[in-house]
Amino acid sequence: MNDSGNVTPLLTPANRRRFPPYCPPVECSACALLALCRMAGLGVDETRLAEVVGRKRPVARGAEVHRRERRSVIAVRSGALKSEMPRPGGEAQIVAFHLPGELVALAAADEEGEPEVRTVALMPSEICELPVSDLPGFAPEEAARFHLRLAQDATAALLAAQRTLAWTRGEGAEARLAGFLLDIAARFASRDLPAQAFRLPMPRRDIANFLGLAEETVCRLFRRFHGRGWIAVSGKRIVLRDPARLRTVAAGTAADAGTSRRA
Amino acid sequence: MNDSGNVTPLLTPANRRRFPPYCPPVECSACALLALCRMAGLGVDETRLAEVVGRKRPVARGAEVHRRERRSVIAVRSGALKSEMPRPGGEAQIVAFHLPGELVALAAADEEGEPEVRTVALMPSEICELPVSDLPGFAPEEAARFHLRLAQDATAALLAAQRTLAWTRGEGAEARLAGFLLDIAARFASRDLPAQAFRLPMPRRDIANFLGLAEETVCRLFRRFHGRGWIAVSGKRIVLRDPARLRTVAAGTAADAGTSRRA
């Protein structure tokens, strides 16, 4: 009953190593928090840096990520997280996934009361936490540079959110899912993690929620892409076989797709 | 042919003043840029402040908003703008509307090359531009506070973008349009501008683009809401007659609406 026919099976022993159960840790050199970490460690040795930055704090699957310090920035070291926001009358809406090397909790860096955004671990993960205020031994000039960098990171996150908003509105379900796969792959690639064959950190249900589709539709789309030879799928294990085609589909101008009038 | 029946006409001479052709200017006291303006004017008189901040620069309808300074923040004083981002294979996607008193160009504050986001005036507008760097006579401590405030504004913008992402995915077209009207009204209200009866700054086409719907659908929805007495519509002129009902609809749990399974 496998309509994928003769494509290479994903579960051969040789392929086992390509699909580790969890997202592997990133090197500090590929982490978005690196610049801030370095500034926090200005003129101090590595030992001191380790004190300032909470390294490799573990988070259990399904556990909510809380900030220890009142104002701090968090980065994912291994695993993956999701950020969700409550909607007026129903289920929470996922607004972002956080892969290794990416920043979290920036949006809430200056919140006081109950945070609007809930961040939850999709699998056993490790996070690094860097306090934003009350940094010891900071000269005013250093503080100015640090805060400027913080502002730059925040605007970068804003730009990323707007990009997400743009391709997420792609015409049709196929365009959205293709864009999603390419987005995940590009983000893995930018952190020096395998980006052609990987394990999706999130269940179909979360993908559907994020893309504004029904869970069943996402399922059918995966099988459809698989059947067309664009990807290979086995549960959460994914191999991108034809990224160029996926890009075409994501653009909404796929071969047989009609033009859409959606403004 | 008007199925609105006996609702009060919107175009009576008495109502003319309630629907000025353009969005009226906000007071500085209600502007999101105020805090940064004040910090930029630390210890200097109002005349000096006027020098630092480019006040009331006019932008023609349809004209693109460019930053004069390499790094600066822009606020809308009167009128309205839209920010759009190109999509892989088609029309640009509108990611935000900017009403009087709101910030723009934060997302691109540190961009160097060609900006990804295009910001265009929806009507004749006035903007204020505040340079972010090279501020004259700034002590390091002042610079630190200024940059921290900048970071806070950026994270606030990120949070706003995530909120938008959340309610924009609302179940069904009705929920989205109801949410849209309430969002616009709330933003007018927070700037001390009339929020119960106002003129929409953008055409149907842009609303449809922003909400991920077809232009015709938005039209039909406006008439439907009108027919049910929830709002009164005449072109861009809007009166919210039953905000409570709109909130219910926006929640997706409207009286006759079935539950949705969209994850």
Next chain:
DNA sequence: CGCGTATTTGAAGGGCCTCAAGTATAGTGG
């Protein structure tokens, strides 16, 4: 006051959702 743009309306079709089970996977505990 006229022309261009924006808004409106109708009819028909298709894509995605809904409901309902069945199957496979992975996390858990013995």
Next chain:
DNA sequence: CCACTATACTTGAGGCCCTTCAAATACGCG
């Protein structure tokens, strides 16, 4: 290490909501 069980993933049929295409009308800017 293996059985067990809860969760995640699939698959099928039917129907509604929204889109698409086409064209008329109203509004507003110059």
